[in-house]
Amino acid sequence: MAATQPAIIDGHNDVLLKLYRAGGPARAQGFLDGLDGALDLPKARTGGFGGGFFAVYVPSPTDREFKMEEMSKPKYDLPLPEPIDWEDAVPVVLSQAATLLELERAGALVVCRSAADMRAALQAGRLAAIFHIEGAEAIDPDLHMLDVLHAAGLRSLGPVWSRSTIFGHGVPFRYPSSPDIGAGLTDHGIRLVRRCNALGIMLDLSHLNEAGFWDVARHSDKPLVATHSNAHAICPHSRNLTDEQLRAIAESDGMVGVNFAAAFLRPDGQMNANVPISVMLDHLDHLMGILGEDRVGLGSDYDGAVVPQMLTTVADLPKLRQAMTERGYGDTLIAKLCHENWLRVLEKTWGS
Secondary structure, eight states: OOTSSSOOEEEEEEHHHHHHHGGGGGHHHHHOOOOSSSHHHHHHHHEEEEEEEEHHHHHHHHOEEEEEEETTTTSEEOOOOOOOOOHHHHHHHHHHHHHHHHHHHHTEEOOOOOHHHHHHHHHHTOOOOEEEEETTTTTTTTTTHHHHHHHTTTEESSSSSBBBTTTBBBOOSSOOOOSOOOOOOOOHHHHHHHHHHTTTOOOBOBBBBHHHHHHHHHHHHSSSSEOOOEEEEEOOTTTSSHHHHHHHHTTTEEEEEEEHHHHHHHHTTOOOOOOOOHHHHHHHHHHHHHOOOSSEEEEEOBTTSSOOOGGGGGGGHHHHHHHHHTTOOOHHHHHHHIIIIIHHHHHHHHOO
């Protein structure tokens, strides 16, 4: 098996936010030439990064230094930012969506609207991008913006990014903690779930609290998917999934993408990049023990989190494939974890 094969489809990256902060669509060329960050086209080719979920995210004002300091303590409970108004969220979302479309026009990637699009891009050696939104602040109560964004290519949506929206409530960055924190979906959130099902927009459960998770499980007729979450049994962080949640995902024939963020990998919950790849494989093993080999993949959170120092950028992904081989994973299983399981669940959610 070549170091860059099989190609990796990834459940989450934040490069669009990085480009937004650098100037928006006008900075798209930097992605082709190379960026100071985890993901760009040259690094993708070096590491065999085939594409994945390109997240659109509206940032809150945060003190990163304070956050990193708190998440280096044995216990922490960071206050969640205030909700973001629709009027403030819309221009940020449109700018990042426009950046994704500009990347497609520039030839850097293909925005995929079907599983067939994904397969065709992989076969052609093109970067396959899924338009994903993390936090539904730009969606109005009537869901008109959802229809517009779907027409522009939106195929995956997280109702919340931890902070509350009109659709539901997320989990704070709290360790140690259960994800069972507060109320779940609102009435607007239940309507959002049903409309996403009708449109073929995948629902991402990664930042929902446990009550919201079970609300989606009750009201959705699609597989349950967490694009970038880990095993609570190994790292008891509020952002991780309990074994009971994992069993529900398995019953729905859904999917979990293992998050590379150090605080969700390390058993001590600390945002410290000193994380052996073996810890990530421990999460994979635990998830496969409940979900089976067909329902687990990768969800890096590149350009949005502190990741293991051996996997700083997508160019380092050959090290992960090698570690899988050394753990005893065969070529067939590695191909499933790298991209085949994502293609399977997308076909079930979107259709072919």
